[in-house]
Amino acid sequence: MTHGNDRASYERAMAGTSRLFAVWPGEWSSHLFVIDDLNEYAKAHGIKHDEERTGLKDHVHDVRWEKDSYGNDNPRSPYISIRVSLECGCSIHDLSAFAAQMKDQQGWVVATSGGWGSSSGPEGTATGQA
Ligand SMILES: [Zn+2]
Structure with a gap:
């Protein structure tokens, strides 16, 4: 498992070779989220082209x-x-x-x-x- 937020990890996730997780650090416990909507993730991070937003x-x-x-x-x-x-x-x-x-x-x-x-x-x- 790697830490990072880059195109390479997105591409690994798309290829199914790795999954993306987001950690929400809390005081008593940290919540781990599996990012299953790669499309939204990619748009939010500017990896995938978003025609609607950019025109x-x-x-x-x-x-x-x-x-x-x-x-x-x-x-x-x-x-x-x-x-x-x-x-x-x-x-x-x-x-x-x-x-x-x-x-x-x-x-x-x-x-x-x-x-x-x-x-x-x-x-x-x-x-x-x-
Ligand atoms: Zn054009």
Whole structure:
């Protein structure tokens, strides 16, 4: 039995090679819960993609982007501001989920700390590193 809360333990649990337990420490006794709803567990820990919450389908997005002319134009900054539109119809409700997908799909490092907003319509603005 290992202690941890990571993707590897989730995958072992999915493969049936291990089970996930949660320990609720108490003063007199500790309660041990078997986590049987792996789906909910994975969503809660951001392991499994949650389309409803993030507004993003689990597919390769059809991303159209252009440099944001109102953004920071400091040539020494490793970041550029870009205006992103998702032609595939997804919308960005959760920037960190979007950032993770863009890293996988495009190799972008998307800044998730501030510096983003969405305008009306299907477009959003993200700060990214191309
Ligand atoms: Zn999409």
